Amino acid sequence: MTMTPSERAGRLLGRTTRRRAAEAVVRTLIYAAGLLSIVILLAIAVFLFVEARKSIAEVGLGTMLTSTQWFPTGTPKIFGFLPLIIGSLMVTGVALVVFVPIGIGAAVFISEFSAGWFKEVMKSVIEFMAAVPSVVYGFLGVAILIPWVKATFGLTSGMTALTGGLVLGIMSLPTVISISEDALHAVPDALRQGSLALGNTRWQTIYKVVVPSASSGIFAGVMLGLGRAIGETMAVLMLTGNAAVIPTNVFESVRTMTGTIAAEMGEVVFGGLHYSVLFSVGLVLFGITFVINLAADLVLERQRKRWRR
Amino acid sequence: MSDRNRRARNARTVEVVMKVVTGACVALVIGAAMLILGKIVISGIPGISLEFLFSKPGMGMRAGGIFPIIVGTLMLVTLTAVLVLPLGIMAGIYLAEYAPKNVVTRIVRLSIANMAGVPSIVYGLFGLAVFVLLMQIGKSLLASALTLTCLTLPVIITSTEEALRQIPSDLRQAALALGATRWRAIYKVILPAAAPGIVTGSILGLSRAAGETAPILVTGAAFFLPKLPDSVYSQYMSLPYHLYVLATQVPNVPPEITWGTAFVLVAGVSIVSMIAGAWRSVQRRKVKW
Numbered sequence: 098m099t100m101t102p103s104e105r106a107g108r109l110l111g112r113t114t115r116r117r118a119a120e121a122v123v124r125t126l127i128y129a130a131g132l133l134s135i136v137i138l139l140a141i142a143v144f145l146f147v148e149a150r151k152s153i154a155e156v157g158l159g160t161m162l163t164s165t166q167w168f169p170t171g172t173p174k175i176f177g178f179l180p181l182i183i184g185s186l187m188v189t190g191v192a193l194v195v196f197v198p199i200g201i202g203a204a205v206f207i208s209e210f211s212a213g214w215f216k217e218v219m220k221s222v223i224e225f226m227a228a229v230p231s232v233v234y235g236f237l238g239v240a241i242l243i244p245w246v247k248a249t250f251g252l253t254s255g256m257t258a259l260t261g262g263l264v265l266g267i268m269s270l271p272t273v274i275s276i277s278e279d280a281l282h283a284v285p286d287a288l289r290q291g292s293l294a295l296g297n298t299r300w301q302t303i304y305k306v307v308v309p310s311a312s313s314g315i316f317a318g319v320m321l322g323l324g325r326a327i328g329e330t331m332a333v334l335m336l337t338g339n340a341a342v343i344p345t346n347v348f349e350s351v352r353t354m355t356g357t358i359a360a361e362m363g364e365v366v367f368g369g370l371h372y373s374v375l376f377s378v379g380l381v382l383f384g385i386t387f388v389i390n391l392a393a394d395l396v397l398e399r400q401r402k403r404w405r406r
Numbered sequence: 407m408s409d410r411n412r413r414a415r416n417a418r419t420v421e422v423v424m425k426v427v428t429g430a431c432v433a434l435v436i437g438a439a440m441l442i443l444g445k446i447v448i449s450g451i452p453g454i455s456l457e458f459l460f461s462k463p464g465m466g467m468r469a470g471g472i473f474p475i476i477v478g479t480l481m482l483v484t485l486t487a488v489l490v491l492p493l494g495i496m497a498g499i500y501l502a503e504y505a506p507k508n509v510v511t512r513i514v515r516l517s518i519a520n521m522a523g524v525p526s527i528v529y530g531l532f533g534l535a536v537f538v539l540l541m542q543i544g545k546s547l548l549a550s551a552l553t554l555t556c557l558t559l560p561v562i563i564t565s566t567e568e569a570l571r572q573i574p575s576d577l578r579q580a581a582l583a584l585g586a587t588r589w590r591a592i593y594k595v596i597l598p599a600a601a602p603g604i605v606t607g608s609i610l611g612l613s614r615a616a617g618e619t620a621p622i623l624v625t626g627a628a629f630f631l632p633k634l635p636d637s638v639y640s641q642y643m644s645l646p647y648h649l650y651v652l653a654t655q656v657p658n659v660p661p662e663i664t665w666g667t668a669f670v671l672v673a674g675v676s677i678v679s680m681i682a683g684a685w686r687s688v689q690r691r692k693v694k695w
Contacts, residue, residue, distance in 0.1 A: 116587050123589045124504065130493050131500030132510075134517040134563065137556050141524065144535045202431030210425055211432075219432065222439045224683055228610075228676045229442060230617025231526075232646045236653045236668055237442060267438050274435065300421035321523065328525025330620035331646075335654055355527045355620070362530075362624045367539060379531040383524065390523035394516060 145380045151373035152176070161377055167341035167352070169361060169371050176374045178381060180341045184258070184351035187344055188333055191262020192269055192326040197319055199266075200273030204315070207274070208281035209303050227271035235335035238264040243336065252348055256338030259347040264332050269322035276321060280314020280400060281307060313400040320393035324386045330355040354382050443672075450669025453662030459670070467630065467656050472667055474634050478547075478627075478642035479674075481635060483616045485551035490558050490615075491608055497559070498566025498604070503592055522560040529557045530621035538625055545626040548638040553625045554615045561614065565607020569600040602689035609682040613675045619646040629655075645671045 152161065156176050164177025207219050238260060246263075247255030284307050292302040308315070338350030339360060358375050365372040457471055464470035505511040533553030543549045573596050581591035597604075619627075627647040635642045649671060652664045 116590065120587045120589045127496050127500045127504055130496035131505060131514060133493060133497060134521055134559065135514060137559065138517045138521055138524075140536070141528065141532045141556075144532055144540075145528070148531070148535045199431045199434055202428040203435050206425075206428035206432045210428065219435075221680065221683070222436055224679065225443065225676055226435075226439050228613060228617075228679045229672060230619065230646050230675060232617070232619040232650050232653075233442075233446070233668055233672055236649055236664070237445060239653055241441075241445065270435060270438070298417045298421045300424045301417060303424075324523045328523070328527070330525065330527040331650060335650070355525060358527050358531065359620055359623055362534070376531060376535070379528050383528050386523055386525055386528075387520060390520045391516070393523075394519040 142383065145376055145383055148376035149373055149380045151368075152370060152377045155370060156374065158377070161374070162381070165343055167357075169374065174370070176371075176377075178354070178378060180343045181352055181354045181357050181378065182381070183343050184337070184341075185327055185353040185355070187258045187347060187351055188261045188265060188337060188353055189323065189326045191259055191347055192265035193319075193323065195263060195266025196269045196273050196322050196326075200270050200318070200322065201277055201315060203270075204274050204277035204281060204318075205303060205308070208278050209299070209307065223271045223274055226267075227275075230331075231268065231329055232331040232335075234264050234268050235332040238332060238336045250348060254338060254350065256336060256350050257348050258337060258344055258351040261333040261337035261351070261353075262347065264336055265326045265329055268329060268332060269326050272325050273318045273322040276318030276397075277311070277315045280311040280318065283314065283400070284310045311400075313396045313403075317393040317396045317400070320389050320396070324389040324393070327389070328355060328382065328386050330359050334359050354378050358382075446665070446669050446672050449661070449665040450672075453666025454669060458663075458666055463630070467652060468659050468663070472645070472648065472670065474631065475643045475645055475648045475667070476670065477634055479616060479645045482547055482550055482554070482622070482642060482644060483612055485547055485638060486554040486558065486615050487608070487612055489551055490555040490562055490611075493555070494559050494562025494608070494611075495566050495604060497563045498570060499592060499597075501563065501567040502570035503588070503596070518560045518563055521556075522564075525620075526557060526618055527620040527624075529553055530624040532556065533621060533625040544639060545641055546639045547626060547635055547642050550622045550626040550642075551638075553621045554618060557618065557621060558611045558615045561611035562608055565611065566600075566604050569603025569607060570596060572603065573599045602686060606682045606686040610679050613679045613682075617646050617671065617675045619650055622647060623650075645674070 161176050161178050162182075163179065164175060165179045166175045166177045167180050168175040203219075207216055211219070242260050242263060243255035245255070246252065246257060246260045250259075288306050288310060289302055292306045293299070297305065333353045334356040337353060337356065339352045339356055340350035341352040341357070342349075344351045358378055361371070362375055365375065459471060459476065460473050461471035462474055463472065501511070501514070505514070530553065533549060533556070537543050537549040537552045538545055543552075577595050577599060578591055581595040582588070586594065622644055626641050627644045628641040629651060631641060631643055645667065649664070649667050652659045652667055
């Protein structure tokens with residue numbers, strides 16, 4: 098049976114209509130998926146707050162943020178975040194001392210002093226370091242670094258802020274190096290050549306021209322490394338000893354915000370006050386990392402615009 | 407004249423010194439990576455045997471193997487992949503092909519960048535509050551997979567968008583000029599061309615998810631289970647959590663069991679991501695637009 102021309106036209110039309118309809122359905126799905134990230138990020142903030150509400154009402158956010166003692170299961174129960182916040186900051190501070198100089202130094206060498214094949218090798222090395230799970234870093238710290246810190250500094254326990262911070266510093270290196278290296282790489286070659294043509298050495302060019310031009314990207318890399326360090330859980334949980342006392346130096350055991358949530362969430366009554374307090378800790382943590390990430394992203398965006406001609 | 411010579415010589419000395427200093431930073435990074443890899447391989451290999459890989463843990467985890475733990479991890483990652491890949495790839499297509507240049511798109515991008523920086527334990531809290539308790543899924547494979555879906559989403563979106571952006575617009579315009587609708591041009595022409603990049607990015611994202619401990623700690627990973635999970639509503643055992651348990655919670659575990667577990671985890675995660683990365687660079691070299 099053959100089709101008349103009008104039948105064929107009709108069928109073609111049907112196909113077009115069908116495809117248009119499919120197009121509309123798909124477009125709706127894709128737009129929905131595109132907006133999903135906003136929804137999830139908002140939902141995280143909202144649900145942290147919802148679950149933290151009980152503790153904010155019963156203990157008070159101001160009291161929690163300024164109390165210096167953390168006795169979640171004692172009588173009376175005291176929920177002071179200061180030991181945890183200071184613990185997190187101290188560990189992160191140690192990490193910062195490790196990853197800022199080494200990370201930026203390594204990025205400068207990879208971007209400015211090394212050949213193409215070496216860049217590829219370093220890319221694999223950095224990918225490997227980023228792929229190793231945090232619990233493995235924690236385990237290696239337990240096996241290698243805790244005994245080393247104990248023996249080297251003559252301490253009674255190797256579980257200190259220093260131990261956690263050193264491992265966190267190493268864990269943050271891939272982030273800092275890859276973002277700083279990208280920033281250095283994005284500096285137009287014309288700037289380098291101009292500086293060299295004026296008689297500067299390569300180091301003078303790097304120091305006076307390339308690094309200042311890439312400074313915002315390097316800053317963003319440091320911020321993201323910082324965010325990673327503050328938010329890291331397993332390694333610090335396994336390495337810092339988790340004593341909830343305000344530390345006076347890096348050779349003492351500390352308890353971080355992340356470690357507290359991970360260690361105590363298994364033992365609380367769901368919906369109870371302690372449960373809610375842990376969500377308040379999560380809310381503080383979320384707030385801190387949100388500000389850090391936002392700052393890093395705004396800086397990176399500015400840098401991207403700068404070299405777009 | 408001699409003053410100028412001295413300055414030039416000083417500048418050259420500084421250059422050499424700084425080359426050595428920055429080179430030392432790189433050496434430290436390589437040294438750390440070598441130490442991590444070497445220690446895990448050397449201490450891990452002796453514990454690896456067919457029996458270790460295919461038997462259950464015994465004697466309070468001080469003997470036997472890690473079979474149920476490997477299976478639990480694979481189930482969790484598979485379920486996460488099923489959930490996150492369609493969502494992440496569609497969101498990537500949105501950003502690369504549909505997103506208008508406006509404030510909403512800017513906010514979407516900010517959200518994605520920000521999601522990537524939210525601490526994993528905060529995802530755990532979110533998963534506990536929403537999936538485990540509010541939606542009453544309970545501590546289970548499904549609750550953990552949904553939590554890891556949220557955590558992995560930004561990685562999948564970013565890598566999909568990047569892969570799509572590398573396809574030259576000639577291809578898109580040719581398809582549209584032949585009368586294809588926008589979606590058909592994407593589906594028939596652009597997606598197949600971008601597939602290697604999308605697949606690699608997805609594998610990298612999922613291998614990160616496989617190594618996460620903190621989010622599954624509060625949403626369903628079990629300390630010990632006598633049998634394998636039989637549905638998505640069961641709890642499960644998982645490699646990263648098991649390593650944490652062996653390293654810190656159980657005293658007197660023979661070192662070859664702990665190191666063997668660490669070796670399996672690192673080998674699984676890093677070999678998969680290295681192969682994926684290498685495959686992507688081969689594909690990139692093969693296709694020249």
